[in-house]
Amino acid sequence: MDTLISPRLGVGTLPRLPRNVTRPDYIPRQLGTGIVHLGCGAFHRAHQALITQHAMAATGDQRWGIAAVAMSRPDVVTALRAQDNLYTTLLRDSAGDHAEVVGAITAAVHAPSDRIGVARRIADPRVRIVTLTVTAGGYCVSPVTGQLDVSSDPVRHDLRCASNPCTAIGMLVGGLQAVRRRGGVPPVVISCDNLSANGRQLRSAVIGFAAMRDDRLADWIARNVQFPCSVVDRIVAPAGPADEAAARSRLGGVDDRAPVSAEPFLTWTIEDFTGDRPHWELAGARFVGDVTDHELAKLRLLNGTHMLLAYLGALAGHATVAEASADPVLAALARQFMLEEQGPTLNLPPEDLHRTVDELLRRFRNPAIRHDMRRVGRNGSEKMMPRVTDAMRENLAAGRPTPAAVLLIASWIRWFDLCGTGNAVTEVIDPHAEALAGLAAIAHPQLRARAFLARTDIFGELPQLDRVRREVGAALAELDRDHVIDVVRRRLSPNGNGRAA
Structure with missing residues (x-):
């Protein structure tokens, strides 16, 4: 007996999805890439990427597609690339599931194998925002001193191998260094991790790393780059086979290998900053003077x-x-x-x-x-x-x-x-x-x-x-x-x- 193969989520299968499935009114290749995100995990895809999609839908401004970077494992990148970078967000509670197909990701990037290089992506003049969800360990900060842990193996690697950084800090400094060399305007860098004063911790780590390479670069970053703190709030569950089955059911039999499940509740509180940005405030975010x-x-x-x-x-x-x-x-x-x-x-x-x-x-x-x-x-x-x-x-x-x-x-x-x-x-x-x-x-x-x-x-x-x-x-x-x-x-x-x- 032949086994039926479900069609895969992608641009070609969008028209056949049930009417009650929310979907983007664009496809990723129509978008400009204005954001680089480090940490292409479930939380980012159920939070910042979804808010960005809603902001673009509210204004029609399609400059804010996201190059989403997986820092280590390639699994999510492989799944996204196979379906035109589309995926489903399932908002789940006791009343049932609501499915929305998200198309805000313009490029799914596996950092260790990326031929372009994450630093070059950050330095792209069209990129105005860099966001991060890399967990506390990704900031390479010593819990004792609160400063960059220059003795850690990843930091030492990045100081030796500037062209092939493995840490988010090394990638950021490499990208900002390229912006400075060409005389460009640096992107705003927004931490979305659950850290106290996350923007200030990130700023300290980036400047500390830059100073190990070039004092003038560190001074330029200190004077020119904004690191607003932000607070994210949404409970997102790790994806598994049950989520793929739920997505397939909601999508009318279309297969999605990269769905995410989250609660309906969502907030994002960001310290106000200057510069061009998506109208996130139209999609559930709020800008404040101080997030403390x-x-x-x-x-x-x-x-x-x-x-x-x-x-x-x-x-x-x-x-x-x-x-x-x-x-x-x-x-x-x-x-x-x-x-x-x-x-x-x-x-x-x-x-x-x-x-x-x-x-x-x-x-x-x-x-x-x-x-x-x-x-x-x-x-x-x-x-x-x-x-x-x-x-x-x-x-x-x-x-x-x-x-x-x-x-x-x-x-x-x-x-x-x-x-x-x-x-x-x-x-x-x-x-x-x-x-x-x-x-x-x-x-x-x-x-x-x-x-x-x-x-x-x-x-x-x-x-x-x-x-x-x-x-x-x-x-x-x-x-x-x-x-x-x-x-x-x-x-x-x-x-x-x-x-x-």
């Missing part, structure tokens, strides 16, 4: 609470954030954490805080988005300070209790305790995994807590450190002895903020 308050709220409420639900939820046997959020005891602690610990450190009026918390809990419970614990919980050592212990430090200094933050830290340590045993909750992915596994082998919970909290590169300098050590050690002992839900219940506030959502 927005950034802290997002990092501490959404990202910090994601960590709480991931570490405790996995210990309780839940596979996804949605499952953990549906557990009334864990949801109660999440609400309490946001209202009583994270919220008081933010510049949010009480009514805005409560509205944001209610909205976040609804988003977390979205059963259509499979945000698995391994993904949310990975690289906890890099996330702990900006998302958890910075706020914890403020609370301790103000005399406010921090039971949920203490339990979050203990549950993260517990992941390392269980790693490699028959009771392991998930694979532990962390840049310091080997060293931390050695600390997790310390038998006594109080001594284990002391050893972990001594890592100031992870937790920072905490006030009342002896008290924090005792509380984390006590929580570790309880997690070793009792069911995690019982441990959580003991820490729920009696004032009602820890009610089930």
Whole structure:
């Protein structure tokens, strides 16, 4: 019996898609390329690329196609090229899926094999914007000094091999150097990663790298290149076979090998800058003078609470954030954490805080988005300070209790305790995994807590450190002895903020 082969998404199959599928009113080759994006992952394609498509649709300005660069693996690039750089974004919630075909990507680029070279693409006079989603590690910044880590192997490689950089920082400096040589106007460089003061961190790393090559280049970048901070917010799930099946169903049998799934909610807050740009504000973005308050709220409420639900939820046997959020005891602690610990450190009026918390809990419970614990919980050592212990430090200094933050830290340590045993909750992915596994082998919970909290590169300098050590050690002992839900219940506030959502 012959096997039927589904037609592949591409320019030729757009006319046959069902009417309820949103699609671009252009095709990629009709667009100019005005943006280079470093990090062609699912988040970019469900966020900045989609917003850019909507901005172009709202104005008819087709100069803002995107050269999307995959920094290492070629899989997404191969899939996109085979379908004219088109892909489907599935917006998913309990009401069902909405499918939109995105055509904003004009070139899918695999950096290691790109014959043009990413630096040359950045230096193209038509490119006015460079955006990045390369994760915290992609900035090559030392967590201890906050400056470019010139001792790291990737940075040393790029300093030796200027013509073939492997880091985003090296590619940016190479592109900006070419712009300076021709006397051109440099692009605006916008970080879209979940980092504190992401634009300022990126600027520091780029200038630091440039100074290692040419002081005059570093000075030119400092005077001429804008690095606005930005805050992105949308929960995007990693794609898998289920997403391909869902896309095929929505596309009426047309096959898409590069779909992305996301929640309907979306925001993008960008520090205002001068220069030509897409009208992103017509598509859900907003421009502000300073993103600091927005950034802290997002990092501490959404990202910090994601960590709480991931570490405790996995210990309780839940596979996804949605499952953990549906557990009334864990949801109660999440609400309490946001209202009583994270919220008081933010510049949010009480009514805005409560509205944001209610909205976040609804988003977390979205059963259509499979945000698995391994993904949310990975690289906890890099996330702990900006998302958890910075706020914890403020609370301790103000005399406010921090039971949920203490339990979050203990549950993260517990992941390392269980790693490699028959009771392991998930694979532990962390840049310091080997060293931390050695600390997790310390038998006594109080001594284990002391050893972990001594890592100031992870937790920072905490006030009342002896008290924090005792509380984390006590929580570790309880997690070793009792069911995690019982441990959580003991820490729920009696004032009602820890009610089930």
